[in-house]
Amino acid sequence: MNLILFGPPAAGKGTQAKRLVETRKMVHLSTGDMLRAAIASGSELGKRVSGIMERGELVSDGIVIELIEQRLPEAEAAGGAIFDGFPRTLAQAQALDEMLAHRGSRIDLVVRLKVDDEALMQRIAGRYAESGRPDDNPESFKVRLDAYNSQTAPLLPYYENHKKLVQVDGMGSIDDVAGAIDQALDAPRW
Numbered sequence: 001m002n003l004i005l006f007g008p009p010a011a012g013k014g015t016q017a018k019r020l021v022e023t024r025k026m027v028h029l030s031t032g033d034m035l036r037a038a039i040a041s042g043s044e045l046g047k048r049v050s051g052i053m054e055r056g057e058l059v060s061d062g063i064v065i066e067l068i069e070q071r072l073p074e075a076e077a078a079g080g081a082i083f084d085g086f087p088r089t090l091a092q093a094q095a096l097d098e099m100l101a102h103r104g105s106r107i108d109l110v111v112r113l114k115v116d117d118e119a120l121m122q123r124i125a126g127r128y129a130e131s132g133r134p135d136d137n138p139e140s141f142k143v144r145l146d147a148y149n150s151q152t153a154p155l156l157p158y159y160e161n162h163k164k165l166v167q168v169d170g171m172g173s174i175d176d177v178a179g180a181i182d183q184a185l186d187a188p189r190w
């Protein structure tokens with residue numbers, strides 16, 4: 001079972017992914033986490049991406065596609081992956097479909113967490129005060145939201161055409177959202 005958690009920055013994808021790792025033993029593949037780990041390790045890759053991420057822009061497709069490809073065998077061995085923050089562009093979505101097809105696998109479900117921009121801005125203001133994540137500052141967050149709306153949201157029709165898309169209200173409590181995701185995962189699929 002391969003699942004994409006889809007939605008704007010700060011929609012709650014990471015929170016829900018962590019719960020699914022515990023309840024379903026799936027592997028959590030977050031390109032944001034992988035890139036932050038690269039920065040923390042001081043690697044060449046980390047040096048290349050840190051400025052881009054801090055500004056809230058997208059790093060290049062080639063970098064994130066390679067990061068994901070390296071982790072697919074591990075996810076397969078666990079019985080499935082939760083993709084979080086990937087794919088973010090049409091090129092990434094197509095590459096993911098190809099990489100999975102190559103391994104005799106596929107994306108089974110795309111769960112879109114719907115949260116309006118206003119609520120996201122409020123959430124992030126609180127999170128920035130607490131976490132101090134550099135790209136949670138108001139200017140960078142605006143860039144991230146714009147990148148989502150212009151480059152990532154256009155993937156929705158792609159997954160709708162492939163009959164993979166399920167929409168979930170992301171404005172409820174963490175438990176309510178979790179319940180809606182569980183329902184989507186356990187529903188019979190066509």
Ligand code: ADP
Binds near residue numbers: 031052054060064135
């Ligand atoms: P959020 O979902 O809160 O925006 P992420 O942790 O998913 O945060 O991503 C943080 C940053 O990492 C993005 O703003 C971008 O710079 C970079 N990034 C993560 N995933 C991708 C991706 N799939 N393609 C391009 N850039 C990415």
